[in-house]
Amino acid sequence: MSSAGGSNPEYVTARVRARKSALYGDEEYRKLVRMGPSEIARFMEESDYEVEINALGARHSGVDLIEYALNRNLARQFDDLLEWAGGRLYDLIARYLRKFDAWNVKTVIRGLYSDADREDVEDDLIRAGEFDDAVVDSLLSAPNIEEVVDRLSGTIFGADLDAAYEDYEDTNVLVPLENAVDRTYYGHLLDELVVDEATAQYRAFLEAEIDFRNARNALRLAQSGADIDPAAYYIDGGTLFTASGLASLSQNRDELVAAIRESQYGDDLSAALDELENAESLIRFERALDVALLEYTNGLGHVFPLSITPIASYILAKEREVDNIRAIARGREAGLAEDQIQQELVIL
Amino acid sequence: MLEVFLQETGTAAPAIEPNAAAALALGLAALGAGYAERGIGAAAMGAIAEDDSLFVNGLIMTVLPETLVILAVVGFFLI
Structure with a gap:
C-alpha cells in the first residue's frame, strides 16, 4: 500500500486523533460563554492557543486578539497536516484546504480593491492552504489586481481568473473575480478523485459540502428576493441539485424545502427543515446544516481508521471550534445573552 | 501405470531440504513482522510527537509483532 513517496495515514491519523481529543468540549464552551473577551484570551493561552496568543498579545487586544489568534492557530494546525502527509493523502487533504487559498486570494483582491493597508490585509489572511509563505507574500506585495492575477497564473486559479479579469475590467465590480476563485476551488474538489472504499466516504462528504453550499445559496436568494440568476452561483459536482433545477427552486422557498426533505439528507435535517x-x-x-455535516463526518472518523476520513473529521471539527470561539467572543462583545450565544454554537 | 510413476517420483529428494524450509519460514515471519511494525511504528511516532508520555506504550506496541519472529525461531530449532 505504501512505498517511498506513498502516503502515510498511520502517522497522520495518530497525530490528528491526539489533536482532536484536545479540542474544546461541552464543558469548555459552557465556561467560555460566561467569559469576557480578555478572559477568553487568557483561557485560550492556557490551552492549545498559547503560541498564537503570546505572539499577537503585544500588538492586539480584546476580540481582535482572539480573532487573529484563532486564524493563526487554524493555519498552523492545517499547515502541519499538509507537512505530515505524503503522496495520495496530501492530495486528498489539499483538495479541501485549498479553500483557504481561495479565501486568501479573495482577501488580497478585496484589499487592493478597497485600498486597504497591507498590514490589515495580512492580518486577515489564513495561511492554511497549499500556497506557501513566499507565494502569499508575493500576492500581498502586488501593486494592483492585474498583478495579482498575473502572479497566480501558474496556480490552479490562473486560468479562470485570467478569463474573469476581462469581465472585471468591463464592469469594475469584484463579483466575476470572486466567482472565478470559488468555482476553481469547488471544481478541483472532486476533480480526478480516485475512488476506493474509504475515499468514497470522503467524496460523499465533499458532495454534501457542495450540496449544502448550493442549498444555502438558493435559500439566501429565495429569502432576499433579489433578481439574480441563481444558475450563475450554481456549483457543479453535488448530487442534490442540477443547475436548472436550482434556478426554478430558488424562486419558491416551499418547493425548495420540500426538495431537500425528500433528498438523502432529509432525515438528518428534518428538525432544521421544520x-x-x-x-x-x-x-x-x-x-x-453545519451540525448535520459535523455529525456526519464525526461518525466517518471511525469507519475507515487508516484513511482520509479521520483527518477530514478533524479538519471540520477544528473549523467549527474556531467558528464557535469567534461567535462567543463577538457575541460577548456585542452584549448578547448567554443562551442567545449558546444557540449560535455548533456543538454536537 | 500412473501409480507406479507417482511412487517413483515420490521417492526422489524433496525440492528443498527441511533446514532450508525452516530458514525460509523464519525469513518470511521476519518480513511479516517488519511490515506490521511499519504501520504501528509510524502511528506510535505520531502519538509520541503529540504526547511524550506515550513513549513506553508506543515502544511496547511497536515491538509486539516481534513475537512472530520469536515463534518462528522456536520452529527453527524444533526441526
Whole structure:
C-alpha cells in the first residue's frame, strides 16, 4: 500500500486523533460563554492557543486578539497536516484546504480593491492552504489586481481568473473575480478523485459540502428576493441539485424545502427543515446544516481508521471550534445573552 | 501405470531440504513482522510527537509483532 513517496495515514491519523481529543468540549464552551473577551484570551493561552496568543498579545487586544489568534492557530494546525502527509493523502487533504487559498486570494483582491493597508490585509489572511509563505507574500506585495492575477497564473486559479479579469475590467465590480476563485476551488474538489472504499466516504462528504453550499445559496436568494440568476452561483459536482433545477427552486422557498426533505439528507435535517418552514430565520437552518455535516463526518472518523476520513473529521471539527470561539467572543462583545450565544454554537 | 510413476517420483529428494524450509519460514515471519511494525511504528511516532508520555506504550506496541519472529525461531530449532 505504501512505498517511498506513498502516503502515510498511520502517522497522520495518530497525530490528528491526539489533536482532536484536545479540542474544546461541552464543558469548555459552557465556561467560555460566561467569559469576557480578555478572559477568553487568557483561557485560550492556557490551552492549545498559547503560541498564537503570546505572539499577537503585544500588538492586539480584546476580540481582535482572539480573532487573529484563532486564524493563526487554524493555519498552523492545517499547515502541519499538509507537512505530515505524503503522496495520495496530501492530495486528498489539499483538495479541501485549498479553500483557504481561495479565501486568501479573495482577501488580497478585496484589499487592493478597497485600498486597504497591507498590514490589515495580512492580518486577515489564513495561511492554511497549499500556497506557501513566499507565494502569499508575493500576492500581498502586488501593486494592483492585474498583478495579482498575473502572479497566480501558474496556480490552479490562473486560468479562470485570467478569463474573469476581462469581465472585471468591463464592469469594475469584484463579483466575476470572486466567482472565478470559488468555482476553481469547488471544481478541483472532486476533480480526478480516485475512488476506493474509504475515499468514497470522503467524496460523499465533499458532495454534501457542495450540496449544502448550493442549498444555502438558493435559500439566501429565495429569502432576499433579489433578481439574480441563481444558475450563475450554481456549483457543479453535488448530487442534490442540477443547475436548472436550482434556478426554478430558488424562486419558491416551499418547493425548495420540500426538495431537500425528500433528498438523502432529509432525515438528518428534518428538525432544521421544520424550523425553517415555521420561522423566517435562515440562521437557525444554516446552523443546522453545519451540525448535520459535523455529525456526519464525526461518525466517518471511525469507519475507515487508516484513511482520509479521520483527518477530514478533524479538519471540520477544528473549523467549527474556531467558528464557535469567534461567535462567543463577538457575541460577548456585542452584549448578547448567554443562551442567545449558546444557540449560535455548533456543538454536537 | 500412473501409480507406479507417482511412487517413483515420490521417492526422489524433496525440492528443498527441511533446514532450508525452516530458514525460509523464519525469513518470511521476519518480513511479516517488519511490515506490521511499519504501520504501528509510524502511528506510535505520531502519538509520541503529540504526547511524550506515550513513549513506553508506543515502544511496547511497536515491538509486539516481534513475537512472530520469536515463534518462528522456536520452529527453527524444533526441526
